[in-house]
Amino acid sequence: MRVGIIGSGPAGLLLGAALARRGHTVVAVDPDPGPDAAGDWPRRGVMQFRHPHAVRPQVGEVLRAELPEAWDACLAAGAEPIVFVRDDGTRPPPGLRVRRETFERALRPVAARVPGLTLRCGHVDRVAVTGGRAHGLVVDGETLPADLVVDASGRAGRATRDLGPGPTAGGDTGIAYVSRQYRLHDAADPGPMVNPLAWEAQLDGYQVIVFRHEHGIFSVLLVRPAGELRDLRHEAAFTAACRAVPGLSDWTDPGRAAPLTPVLPGGRLHNHYRPQPGVAGLVLVGDAVCTTTPMFGRGLATTAMQVRALLAGIDAGDLASFGPWCDAHMRPWVLDHVRSDEHWRRVWSGGDLDLDRRVPSDLIAAAAQVDGRIAPALGPYFGMQAGPDSLDPVEPLARAVYRGGWRPPVADGPTRAELAEVLRDAVGARVSS
Numbered sequence: 001m002r003v004g005i006i007g008s009g010p011a012g013l014l015l016g017a018a019l020a021r022r023g024h025t026v027v028a029v030d031p032d033p034g035p036d037a038a039g040d041w042p043r044r045g046v047m048q049f050r051h052p053h054a055v056r057p058q059v060g061e062v063l064r065a066e067l068p069e070a071w072d073a074c075l076a077a078g079a080e081p082i083v084f085v086r087d088d089g090t091r092p093p094p095g096l097r098v099r100r101e102t103f104e105r106a107l108r109p110v111a112a113r114v115p116g117l118t119l120r121c122g123h124v125d126r127v128a129v130t131g132g133r134a135h136g137l138v139v140d141g142e143t144l145p146a147d148l149v150v151d152a153s154g155r156a157g158r159a160t161r162d163l164g165p166g167p168t169a170g171g172d173t174g175i176a177y178v179s180r181q182y183r184l185h186d187a188a189d190p191g192p193m194v195n196p197l198a199w200e201a202q203l204d205g206y207q208v209i210v211f212r213h214e215h216g217i218f219s220v221l222l223v224r225p226a227g228e229l230r231d232l233r234h235e236a237a238f239t240a241a242c243r244a245v246p247g248l249s250d251w252t253d254p255g256r257a258a259p260l261t262p263v264l265p266g267g268r269l270h271n272h273y274r275p276q277p278g279v280a281g282l283v284l285v286g287d288a289v290c291t292t293t294p295m296f297g298r299g300l301a302t303t304a305m306q307v308r309a310l311l312a313g314i315d316a317g318d319l320a321s322f323g324p325w326c327d328a329h330m331r332p333w334v335l336d337h338v339r340s341d342e343h344w345r346r347v348w349s350g351g352d353l354d355l356d357r358r359v360p361s362d363l364i365a366a367a368a369q370v371d372g373r374i375a376p377a378l379g380p381y382f383g384m385q386a387g388p389d390s391l392d393p394v395e396p397l398a399r400a401v402y403r404g405g406w407r408p409p410v411a412d413g414p415t416r417a418e419l420a421e422v423l424r425d426a427v428g429a430r431v432s433s
């Protein structure tokens, strides 16, 4: 069949290459032409391109199954497989320490070489629909016929917004990112870690995370309530914050590492779940279906899981199964993030855990520090082999911990108000010097 895909980000490329390998004729249309002759790739419209990404095992699984050369290309570009060992001694498939940019730079040329997949530069204005059936893409005014139209246009895509219901779950997370990439000096040891991917700390009113990538590169991320700590976008303020927060100061010590990029501010972040539009011949995939608060690193994994489920549906001639699959397996993750974000918004503005509602999953996990019976339930949830409802049986245990007055400890370091002061001083010193 002829497949027209809106977007050639990770979802469009992975699905497009896999469908082309199955003998379909696929065109993925994107206004982004890819890296230029000098290798620069501004990736306009994909604001997360240079923000830190954790790449979960699900992404490697789909790559190795559908496009193994892309997995090899990631490794050749320096991506480091992370092997976790579970409590029972088994090893799940590896995730990757790699920048999103490196991942996409590896994926794109491999996908572009797959016979049957054409990457076309253009903007999809809308989907051509007649009698309730999609039959093509309208690309810069010209209709490109297709038997199946796939919307892989990401969180910012608009081409199918007027088709089917809009998002049915989610909303503004109230959270914003500011990050910066650094590189360790040759032979310098990494700073502290809390797991093989990252170091993180919840402070009073904000969060900091260090994500390790390839070749000694790492990202420092400050997660803040949207509208707060805005001075972080200034280099002097970001540097001052790194100095002020224990742990970050180790990672970013000039004797250990040097900045690789300017400070990278991020826009407002949204959770959303959009059901399939119910238009014959049209399917959504990737961030077009759902987005989740990014600190948990789930977006590429949900994309990979969707690609697999959609391919299974297409292979079985049962495209209609994909919508119910997304409702059952993707929507719960969005609701999980909504609960967690509501909690952190409340706590960051001086409130407390709301024990009249289900305890958010990350708080259930934290309570395992007090009640060890919770811990065995966490592995499948964190690994996304089981959905958030897998924590329901231990939720009452966590609730009892919180009813007893325990709260997750806040890490040492400046409160948000104190950090704001540090930032103001740093920006003031820069202006007056």
Ligand SMILES: Cc1cc2nc3c(=O)[nH]c(=O)nc-3n(C[C@H](O)[C@H](O)[C@H](O)COP(=O)(O)OP(=O)(O)OC[C@H]3O[C@@H](n4cnc5c(N)ncnc54)[C@H](O)[C@@H]3O)c2cc1C
Binding pocket: 006, 007, 008, 009, 010, 011, 012, 029, 030, 031, 032, 044, 045, 046, 047, 048, 051, 052, 053, 054, 055, 056, 122, 123, 124, 125, 152, 153, 154, 155, 156, 157, 158, 159, 177, 266, 285, 286, 287, 288, 294, 295, 296, 297, 298, 299, 300, 301, 303
């Ligand atoms: C700040 C941030 C941090 C994140 N961190 C992580 C992480 O740690 N781990 C993780 O797994 N995930 C993370 N994610 C999520 C991850 O980036 C996304 O899940 C992933 O990009 C989804 O891929 P996609 O192909 O669906 O969408 P995108 O990557 O957004 O690609 C969509 C493509 O569609 C194109 N397009 C849009 N409109 C049109 C149109 N009308 N016509 C033609 N083309 C169009 C765009 O140009 C773009 O190339 C993060 C997201 C954000 C915002």
